[in-house]
Amino acid sequence: MVCARDQYRMDDLLKKADVAMYQAKSAGRNTARFFDPAMQAAATEHAQMEADLRRAVAQSEFILHYQVQVDLAGRPTGVEALVRWDQATRGLVPPSEFIGLAEETGIILPLGEWVLQTACAQLALWAQHESKQAWTMAVNVSASQFAQAGFVATVAAALQDSGAPSHLLKLELTESMLLSDVEDVILKMNQVKALGVGFTLDDFGTGYSSLSYLKRLPLAQLKIDQSFVRDILTDPNDAMIARTIVALGHSLGLTVIAEGLETLDQRDLLAGMGCDAFQGYFFGRPVPVDRLA
Numbered sequence: 001m002v003c004a005r006d007q008y009r010m011d012d013l014l015k016k017a018d019v020a021m022y023q024a025k026s027a028g029r030n031t032a033r034f035f036d037p038a039m040q041a042a043a044t045e046h047a048q049m050e051a052d053l054r055r056a057v058a059q060s061e062f063i064l065h066y067q068v069q070v071d072l073a074g075r076p077t078g079v080e081a082l083v084r085w086d087q088a089t090r091g092l093v094p095p096s097e098f099i100g101l102a103e104e105t106g107i108i109l110p111l112g113e114w115v116l117q118t119a120c121a122q123l124a125l126w127a128q129h130e131s132k133q134a135w136t137m138a139v140n141v142s143a144s145q146f147a148q149a150g151f152v153a154t155v156a157a158a159l160q161d162s163g164a165p166s167h168l169l170k171l172e173l174t175e176s177m178l179l180s181d182v183e184d185v186i187l188k189m190n191q192v193k194a195l196g197v198g199f200t201l202d203d204f205g206t207g208y209s210s211l212s213y214l215k216r217l218p219l220a221q222l223k224i225d226q227s228f229v230r231d232i233l234t235d236p237n238d239a240m241i242a243r244t245i246v247a248l249g250h251s252l253g254l255t256v257i258a259e260g261l262e263t264l265d266q267r268d269l270l271a272g273m274g275c276d277a278f279q280g281y282f283f284g285r286p287v288p289v290d291r292l293a
Contacts, residue, residue: 226260
């Protein structure tokens with residue numbers, strides 16, 4: 001007969017074995033891990049964060065901040081919508097701390113749909129004001145969102161429900177999406193483009209892009225990743241990559257925007273390369289809509 005105390009010890013042992021097993025799985029195949037208390041703490045924190053995220057979606061704890069994008073003359077031409085989690089105990093949580101978990105757990109699907117709907121609603125409001133009626137709205141789309149069978153219908157519904165002008169909406173995709181079913185990506189992009197929506201290829205140059213596929217994508221813009229902009233004044237390799245991206249984009253009939261600009265010298269160097277637009281702290285940090293100049 002197994003007493004209650006022995007049963008408790010057995011249950012505790014099995015839980016610890018599960019924790020070690022999941023750690024081994026996440027590290028890759030043919031790997032062993034021994035349990036230690038830090039594993040349990042990490043697993044508990046992970047589970048708590050997931051529960052908090054699910055509750056945050058249900059209770060609408062997310063807000064959008066907007067970072068301005070400008071043209072060569074420094075005139076604002078639009079914004080990028082960036083999600084923030086306004087959590088009661090943690091405060092304003094940046095996306096770097098929860099987007100990865102949201103993607104891992106599938107929470108990114110309802111969250112991404114909310115971001116798209118909210119951004120389109122704001123775009124519709126700006127369309128009624130002369131000073132911002134021509135502003136574009138850039139919205140990031142994750143690979144898991146884009147892979148959904150109903151993605152095109154989701155975009156169409158967000159536009160129709162809000163009344164936002166579709167030609168002012170830009171969806172930002174990453175190069176990682178091109179590693180999956182490229183034909184499906186191209187098909188969906190063309191269907192969304194038929195709605196009037198434009199596409200930007202985000203973080204360009206940091207992943208893998210086949211030029212044979214790149215020329216088939218219905219893109220409007222390439223975005224130079226901030227990792228190339230950060231040291232562009234001191235690293236000749238970064239400067240050469242940026243110059244190449246600008247030349248490639250223009251040869252494909254695309255505009256090019258650089259993100260992560262923090263100084264006037266960075267802006268001037270990129271402008272000299274022919275870069276069309278800019279985004280970064282030098283022009284403005286991401287802020288709530290009521291703080292946009």
